[in-house]
Amino acid sequence: MKIAALLLVSLSILSAAHGAQARGIDCSKAATKLDRAICADPAALDYDRRMAAAYGIALASWNGAITRYVRLDQQEWFTGFRTIELEAAIDSDCVVTDPACIRDELRRRVEAMESGSYTYSGVYRAAGGMKLLLHPGRANGYRVRVYDPARAARINIVTVGGERAALWDGPQFMVTTMGDSNGLPLPKEDGCTLRMLPEALAIRVFQNGACGGQIYEGTYHRLLDETLRSYELELH
Template identity: 55%
Template sequence: MRNGLAKAICVAIGLVVMTPAAQARGIDCAKATSRLDKIICADPEMLDYDGRIAAAYANALTVWKGAIAPYVRKDQQAWLQAFRAIGRDDNGGCTLDDKACIRQELRSRVDDIESGSYQHSGVYLAADGRKLLLHPRRANGFALRVFKLPDANVMSLEEERAALWDGPDFMVAKMGDANGLPLPNPQDGPDPDGCTLRLAPSPLSIRVWQTGYCGGRNYAGDFRRDLTQTLADYQFELF
C-alpha cells in the first residue's frame, strides 16, 4: 500500500507533492546530491525554513477538504521551479554563492505559505473580464490587485495597514493606482482614502464591494476562483 501512494514530483529541495491526504516532507539531507541541497542542509536556518514550507504546504492541501488542492500544487510547483533555477545562467535572482539571498528566498516563501491569507490567495475572474489577484503576505497580511487590461488597474496602497482583516470574514484594502500610489480625485486631488474595497472570501470565490471614487471605475462584483492559474502567471503581464 505504501508503494501505491501517488507521489507526484520529487523536487530539488526535497519537498514531495503527494495526494491531499498525504504529508509533504522536507529535504532528506542524507540523500542530498545537488549543490543547492547541500547548501540548505549545511545551514540550520535554511533547513528550518525548508521544513516549515513542507509542513505548510501539506496543510494547505487539506484546507476546505482539499477544495483548493489543485491551486496549491500549481503554486508550489511554480515557486519551486523559480527556486530551482538558482545557480543557472537564466536565473536573474540569487547565485549559489549568495547564501543570504537563498535564505531570504526561503524566508519569503515561508511568509507567503504560512500566511493566514494563503488559503485565499490566487487568481479570481469576473464575468466581464476583470481579474483580481490576491497575494499573501506575512502573518495575516495580503496585497490586492484588480484590473481589466489595458487600462483599469488598481492595487492596494504601498503603506502599512493598507490591507487588513475586519474580523474573520472580511478583508479590507485601501487601493491606489497600478503602482500602489493614491488615486487622483478630480474634485479633491490625490486622496488615499478615495478607493476602498471590501472583500468576502469563500473557498472558490470572492465578493467585492467598493466605496470611493476609484478613478471613476467599478471594481465591485463577484469573482470566481481560477484554480488553473497562479500568481506567477502574472508576474510580468502588468509591469
C-alpha cells in the first residue's frame, strides 16, 4: 500500500509539476494537507514564492540551455518533499504536522536555488570518465567533488571545509581548495586548488598543485539527465 501511495503521489506531482513550481502555491485552491500547512505559515509561504521565482530564473538561464536539468532537479526535489504527506515517508524526516521542519526543508531548497552557483550545479563528466559534482551553497557558495568512478578509493577529492575554501575570482572563475575524499586537508606537498571556468554545458578545470599525485585538469561536460540527488553519498 505504501508503494502504491508513493506511485500515486509521484504521478500526480509530475503531471502538474512544471506549472505549479513556476507559480508557487495558490492558497485559495490549497487541496492537500501540505499545501494548507504551508499556506498557514507566512515564512513557509514566502519560501515557496521565492522558490517559484528562482525556478523561473533558472529555467531561463543560459538562454534555456539547462532547462532539462533544472526541471528534472526540481521534480526530484518536489517528489521527495511531497512524501511529507505520507505516513512513514521514506524521503523526508518531516511530518505534515511539523511546520518548523517543513519550513526548514523549504529554506534549504530556496538557499540552493537562489545561490549564485545554482545554474552551474550538477553532474559533469570528462572524456576519460572522471566526474565532477558541483553542489550549490548559500549565497554564492558551492562545494565540488572530482573523482574517478572506477577508482574512487584513490582518485577522489572534495572542497575542504571552511568558509573561504570555495571562492569566486571575478564573475567568471571559481577557485576551490581541495581536500581528500572526506574534505580533510591534504598534506602540504599533495595539496592543490582547482580554478574552474563554467560555461552553459561544460566546466573547464585548471589544476594548481599536486592534488595527491593525480591529474584532475580538463574539460568536464554537463550531464543534463543526471542530478546531484543520485550522488548523495559522494556529496555528503
